[in-house]
Amino acid sequence: MPRRVFVLGLDSMPPSVLYDGGDVGAFEYLRGLVEEAQRYRMRSCHPPITVPAWMVMFTGRTPGELGIYGFRHRRPGEFGYYIVNSGYIRYPTLWESLGRRGLRVGVYGVPPTYPPKPVHGFLVTDFTTPGPDKPYTFPPWLRRELERTTGPTIFDIVYRSHDKDRVARELFHMLENHQRQVEYLATRKNWDFFAYVEIAVDRAHHAFWKYFDQSHPRYEEHPEYSRVIPELYRRIDKWFEKLHKQLPRDTVVVIVSDHGIKSMKGAFAINQWLAEQGYLKLKVDLSGLKPGTDLREDMIDWGGTIAWAWGGYYSRLFINLKGREKHGTVEPKYYEETVKQIKKDIEKIRGPNGESWQNMAYRPEELYPEVNGDAPDLMVYLDDLWWRPAGTIGWPSPYLEENDRGPDDAVHDWFGVYAVYDPEGTIGKGDQGEIQIHEIRRHLEEIVLSRQ
Numbered sequence: 001m002p003r004r005v006f007v008l009g010l011d012s013m014p015p016s017v018l019y020d021g022g023d024v025g026a027f028e029y030l031r032g033l034v035e036e037a038q039r040y041r042m043r044s045c046h047p048p049i050t051v052p053a054w055m056v057m058f059t060g061r062t063p064g065e066l067g068i069y070g071f072r073h074r075r076p077g078e079f080g081y082y083i084v085n086s087g088y089i090r091y092p093t094l095w096e097s098l099g100r101r102g103l104r105v106g107v108y109g110v111p112p113t114y115p116p117k118p119v120h121g122f123l124v125t126d127f128t129t130p131g132p133d134k135p136y137t138f139p140p141w142l143r144r145e146l147e148r149t150t151g152p153t154i155f156d157i158v159y160r161s162h163d164k165d166r167v168a169r170e171l172f173h174m175l176e177n178h179q180r181q182v183e184y185l186a187t188r189k190n191w192d193f194f195a196y197v198e199i200a201v202d203r204a205h206h207a208f209w210k211y212f213d214q215s216h217p218r219y220e221e222h223p224e225y226s227r228v229i230p231e232l233y234r235r236i237d238k239w240f241e242k243l244h245k246q247l248p249r250d251t252v253v254v255i256v257s258d259h260g261i262k263s264m265k266g267a268f269a270i271n272q273w274l275a276e277q278g279y280l281k282l283k284v285d286l287s288g289l290k291p292g293t294d295l296r297e298d299m300i301d302w303g304g305t306i307a308w309a310w311g312g313y314y315s316r317l318f319i320n321l322k323g324r325e326k327h328g329t330v331e332p333k334y335y336e337e338t339v340k341q342i343k344k345d346i347e348k349i350r351g352p353n354g355e356s357w358q359n360m361a362y363r364p365e366e367l368y369p370e371v372n373g374d375a376p377d378l379m380v381y382l383d384d385l386w387w388r389p390a391g392t393i394g395w396p397s398p399y400l401e402e403n404d405r406g407p408d409d410a411v412h413d414w415f416g417v418y419a420v421y422d423p424e425g426t427i428g429k430g431d432q433g434e435i436q437i438h439e440i441r442r443h444l445e446e447i448v449l450s451r452q
Contacts, residue, residue: 002103002192005448006247007254008240009110009197010417011050012205012410014260015041017233018417026233029241033253037421038428040435044259046367047314047379048412051084051128053258053437054111054197059091060441064364066091067373070312071128075374076324079297085128086113088373094441095119098193098448106194108182121191124181127156127199150180159203160406167207168228175200175232179239187246193448197258204232205261209409216263216409218401252447253421256440260413266352267390267400268382270309270317271295275393277345279306282393289394292404302327307342309380311391311404313412316376317342317361339363339377346380352399357383385411420447 010018018027018034019041045056045063052068055061063069068088072081089112095105099120107113107123114125116138124146125136132152137143146153154177157170175198182196210216211225220226244253274280281304295308302320306329309317319342321335322328330338343361351357359382364375382389388411390404402408418435420427420443427447435443 002448003252003450004248004250005193005252005254005444007195007256009195010255010257011197011199011202012259012261012412013201013257013417014413015415015417018255026230027237029237030255033421034255034419036429037419038430038432040418040432042256042416042418043434043436044414044416045437046362048259048414049313050202050258051111055089057258057437057440058093058110058195059089060438061091062368062438064368064371064375069316069375073374074318077326084112086115086117094445095193095195097445103192103448104190106185106189106191108185109178109197109199110195111197122185122189124153126197129155146181149184150177153177153181156199157203159207160408162407164207164225171200171204171232175235183243186243198236200232204229205410206408209261209263213263217265250424254444255417255419257416260415261410262386262413264388264403264409264411265386267388267403269393269395269398269400270311270315270389271391272393272395272398274307274309279342280308281305286393291394291396292392293394295391295393303329306330306338309389309391311389313388315380315389317378317380319377343378349382351383359383385413
């Protein structure tokens with residue numbers, strides 16, 4: 001018989017909270033499991049963001065092999081973008097491989113699993129789902145069953161908002177909705193492997209981190225908002241304690257995240273910097289634009305433009321390469337030296353007060369054994385992720401105190417958690433050092449199949 005494994009995925013959970021006690025005591029039950037677990041510091045992928053990180057974990061493939069470098073992508077020669085979905089995942093996931101061996105699987109909220117694919121068991125899609133009016137379960141009739149039990153599924157909330165009271169209400173409502181559904185599935189259905197990812201953790205971190213982390217440069221003690229993150233942790237802890245006691249006693253529990261989280265020191269207007277450096281030429285005067293203006297295709301003087309970029313938790317930079325882009329100007333023979341020069345210039349960017357930054361700019365070929373899909377020319381991390389790249393323009397300075405896309409208190413960090421609790425003690429316990437996110441799939445598969 002295979003080992004029964006339940007994976008509790010806490011999106012963006014850092015070791016400082018789950019392992020090191022930075023959670024103000026909110027994870028009492030989970031902390032107890034972690035103390036008896038085999039514990040790893042999980043090193044996330046390049047880039048350390050939700051899409052593609054969870055699929056890296058559950059396929060064992062790098063973002064380059066998957067051809068997925070974020071939630072959105074740009075086809076060569078186009079200025080707009082398309083959204084990644086489950087149809088772009090070409091490698092088998094762990095649950096697909098287990099299903100082919102005859103094991104029954106349950107999948108809930110793992111990004112990106114929309115639109116739903118058939119599995120040997122059941123599946124509920126993730127936060128990328130457009131809404132509850134779309135097909136989001138396998139088998140299809142599971143949707144009606146869930147909605148009769150819990151009401152419509154809530155996939156995500158608007159978390160970048162100044163209306164923090166509404167964000168908190170919707171956050172807890174979404175968490176409760178997910179927990180009711182997962183408890184129903186985990187206790188009423190047959191499964192050997194169950195993977196559940198809770199996106200509410202990530203949303204709480206981004207919306208309320210400056211009220212929680214006392215080291216945040218804009219830390220603010222608030223009678224209500226400072227309690228949101230600890231309360232979310234507490235609700236997860238109490239819910240899982242109740243669920244765990246309903247599972248078979250020999251169930252292996254895995255607690256894992258896709259990346260960590262840390263305070264956002266500020267945002268840096270990467271396209272504005274490119275314009276100031278002469279890499280991006282605009283038809284309009286920067287000083288005459290409204291701060292936070294989106295860079296549009298018709299604003300760019302393509303004949304004088306060498307590169308432009310996207311903002312996000314990391315920046316993707318594109319060379320205006322002749323023969324690939326619609327209005328390409330950079331001759332292919334100068335491509336390599338152009339990339340190298342921009343890379344050097346990015347590495348020299350300093351902070352607003354002249355302080356040194358740890359900037360990293362990589363060609364995808366430097367990071368991955370294989371590069372598929374629509375990769376950028378450069379992947380850029382500013383000050384080891386502490387500063388968020390902003391794609392908008394028109395600012396008085398490229399250094400912004402806040403995110404340009406609405407309130408966001410946090411940026412992603414390289415290290416998450418991976419803890420395996422085995423009630424039978426055969427796996428062992430204690431600190432195991434570091435594990436790469438793409439190594440987790442093999443590790444989990446070995447655990448599930450250890451009794452076959």
